[in-house]
Amino acid sequence: MRGILTLLFLLAASSSISAQNNYDVSLIPKNLLPYASVVVRNSEETVEVKAPDNTIYHTKEAVTVLNKNGDELARIAIWHNKSMTIKFIKGVVYNSFGIPISKFSESDFDDVSATDGFSLFEDTRIKHFLPAVTDYPYTIEYECERHSKQSLNLGNWRPSQTKGMAVERSSLNFICKPDFNIRYKEINIPQKAIINTNAAGLKTYYWELNNMKAIKDEPYSPNPDIYLSSIKIAPEKFMYEGINGSFTNWNELGKWIYDKLLLNRDQLSGETIAHIRDLTIDIADPKEKARKIYEYMQQKTHYVSVQVGIGGYQPFTAADVDKLSYGDCKALVNYTQALLKLANIPSWYCVVEAGNNKISMLNDFASMDQGDHVILCIPFKNDTTWLECTNQKMPFGFLGDFTDDRTVLACTPEGGKLLHTPKYTAQNNLQARRASFIINDVGELSGNMETLFKGVQYDNREGVINESVTEQIKSLKKTYPINNLEIEKFNFSQDKSLQPVTTESIKLTARDYASVSEGKVYFMINPVNRTERAPREVRNRLNPVYINEGYTDEDEINYTLPKGYRLEKMPLNITITKPFGNYKATMILNGDQLVYKRQIQLVDGNYSKDTYQDLVDFYRNVLEADNYSVTLVKNN
């Protein structure tokens, strides 16, 4: 729900190399068929920078759709806006023998706004079309040319990006004048660039990939950027919305952003200046001042995404935000920065790729398209503080899992700097629960439970914490898998200090929690934090194992049981220790007191692909232990 800053450049391509046009389905190599619902028969993309304000994207692509699941993968979607205009689109549909059966052109395409669903405004549009063919397999071939007025973003070529798609042949041809210098980054590209000068004296860079099998879903895979093939290209000198610039590294790119997009957008009215002075005048500690200002900003503004201003790269001015009380991530960061500046606290505008998946800026390759969000960094001495400015509730200095533990670009007056946001360790991300329950002789469960949430788990209840009581009760009933759960009393509280903690206390009852029959009582030992499913097995796994965020959960439940019963089965007692995590669950019966303790910890990081089966087995054991059912039998 927060700000998206980048414009995604779907690369277009070209056909300078002539290829066979035989789309007979029987010619597809058999080894490309498993897990594929479409096969890219041939894709040729050409990007030609004619001048810094004139780049031509030419795409020619033929995709065979093997079955109904492939239809949507084959939908042609062409992105455009004011500065990226479509010159033409045309195409042909072939049957399974490769015989043309129909043609289509730009007039068959629907033109829709490409707003992301939460932005108030964005000028991006998409033309899309999917020919209707009822006999499978069939092949769609199309060609398209687009002209772009900028050369800052030259694209991110990714020949195969979704599961179910195999690629027979795909190529990228980049053409520019001899004096137009580029840098490029090849990721998982077996064959390096072929660099030449063509007959017209232009420089050409050529890449080609062949016979890439369809990817299968593999849980716990790293970010696709790590294992998919891609090429990133960045210019040395460029033109963007009429602004010139040049960069060869992060420092220069950060400098350009600072000078051209951010500088002098921080003026504020006298009234606001006075207000901030009054607010902070009695505070000596700069960090406390910053907290005060951040909290002021939080209650004063809220997030609304409006992508205007230099292709969506330039924030609203601070004065605008002051007046409107809203802005997107850029605007709110710029505003907060301006407020902090009034209190003589310097801070940095930082571009980040946001989301639960931790994606870092590439250390060795600077380009404008690697971030989609902006946060603020305050470089206090030995105590760097990070602020998320689009959230009214977040504690000062807390980032959560939206932007934690990743490399970001700080845009400072001295130029760009790569910084790393704070990491929350498995120990930090703690959910700790203590409960005291009574199970009576008709099977009713009742008692009290208190849970603390720390680290990135701090915001586990964020979705409901400001909701109405009715909604909160509804949500709690869905959170805890206890049949007939009734919440008698509950309370949430939040400690918003630098190590924030959310506390949830609940008084509950649940009739028929235990089933009582013929002198026996059955109930699940773990009513509140059960693993519901284990990850699936994966045969012939290709990717290494990646655990994105570590965490620790601790549960301790004291049960008071009906008197006069004993355990029928072996009590639960299990300990598993693995490099990626550990689990321990025990139960001890003492008279009518049963103590259940459970601890699970998952440690984030990269593990070999062979670890995967271990992880599956780990979870299967956890699943079984979590679903352990206690059987009590009456003493005779």
Added chain:
Amino acid sequence: MKKLTLIILLVFCVSIAVNAQDFAYGKWTYEEMGMKKYNKDTSAHAVVLNEYGNAKITVVSSDNIRLVYEYHVRIKIFDENGFKQGTVEIPLYIGNEVGEEADDITAVTMYTDANGAVKTEELDPSKIFKVQENKNHTNVKFAMPGLRNGCVIEYKYKITSPYWDSFHDWQFQSDIPKIHSEYEAHIPGFWTYNAVLRGELKLDKSVSDLEQECFSTHGAKSDCSHLIFGMNNIPAFVEEDYMTAPKNFIAAVYFELSEFTNPYTGIHAKVAKEWTDVDYQLKKDDYFGGQIKKKDQLRDRITPVIAGKTDDMDKAKAVYAYMQKTIKWNDYYSFTSPDGIRKALDKHTGMAGDINLTLVSALNAAGINTEAVLLSTREHGIVNKLYPVITEFNYVIAKANIGDKSYLLDATDPLLSFGILPLRCLNDQGRVMSLDKPSYWIDITNPQTQSSTHTLTLALQENGKLKGTLINYFKGYAAYVERKAIKKFNTTDEYVENLDEKLTKVKITKSAINNIDSLDMPLTETYEVEIDAFDNLNHNKLSFNPFIFGRIITNPFKLADRTYPVDWGMPSETRFILNMKLPEGYIVENPPQNGGLVMPRNAGRFAIAYDGSGSSFTFSHVIQFNKSVYESAEYPFLKELYNKIILSEKTEMVFKKKI
């Protein structure tokens, strides 16, 4: 079913003139500014303080007749969760030549500053955005400036529309409560509309009078009927799980054009007064009856499809299967075929109306008496039965009459078997339109059911593993759902591989899936399985929970009270049968007792049965819901049925070695 939706035709007699009046713009009160919460609903994040709408048909400066609609609202926002009220979207429909226009947008935020002074922040017109979402839909959007907790926002706008045949409806109820909501309509005598009130809330104000000579164009003059509807203290509408379209329950007034006299020519047109009128119009409509009648143009295509078939049922199935694979549905709902069925056939793609009117026509071409059935899909709401409102329908299916039975058919999905409808269609009643008879209502929901049977035959091995077969058997709608799940994979092998990877402790050693493409047959899956049940048999007692697959742990019904009916669309039945063979000398220590629970009037039931002798036993478990829709009064029984199912599925069997 009658209680489902309350639809009342509003009848007016002229009464004393009462004026409705828009409330003053931007005039705040200390009471409103100081409000801390809404006493009638303290959970509200925002409340509409006042809302006023005014719609009239009038002649605008361009000398065109337009429907002019003005909207004005004032909302109190208590906290951040109410801020979404401050992002306003005005949807406009833009046709090929003319379209709706929004203007006169003004908006202001009023708030109390730190010193207790009331300040205002006006909307800057340059911050109003117009976004063309697609060919016919444009949104005008703006965000209120200066939002903060406790502020009051107010905005108004005007929409000028050339589409006077769809007079503006008015929704009294929305996701936040309202203190007062009032709507005023001015309808010149050239037009007659039916007004319908939906929902269970009552109008607090309902007035009509006559406005003299309020409309004139080129010498033609008329009086207007002037209608005012108002409600006070309207609660927020809260959605519940498993309910049908909110539209069925939300308090609102809807208008439908019934008669119209052209002011310029004096020609009178009855738009929709009686079903006979609708029947007549649809039959001669180019987009509807005109298409159905085109059976001759389909004869060439249909002849080879039914060649050699003599039985009507075989012919009908062949034609249905042919249509399912000939035209691909483009996901659009419609009950007409605006571009004609020929184009859909040529392009191999079309809307629901294209496909199913072609189906009606093709079946008739094959000699099967077939009618079209107009219906409203589930999310589109229930159709009123008081008088015909054609815009309440949004979909059409075919009704093939074979022998003394009839079959409801929808050819938009190639996986649907003959006579099975997709869930979206299972909504109350539809109107049968035949070319030679008056139209009539039929129940859409009656014949369809879904049932599945899972038979597990296992033998406990000396190594502690269970070995045997699992046979899944799906019928009716359940077979359709399962086929769809299988077809998400490129091959059945990939489907089974995925299933095997997902199952914990269960290994599939062999599999066979039958009738995946024979849609009229039940779908059967046979798996040879090996289950890691126990480490070994060196225990005195072995506990075993027979619900290896799909055990229900929590009740889907968690509310203490239910306001709206639970609507599943169709009855269902799920059977689970376990045939177990234990090694010689083992017995079941605690055989489950036969029993279960039956809902009142047999609306649903759950039953378990155990039958054992020696070291073998059979255990079965049946869950049956005999109705499609359960009234809120039946909710506690539904909830308790689930409770009993969960309790019984918790119990473990204990296998014991006889000593």
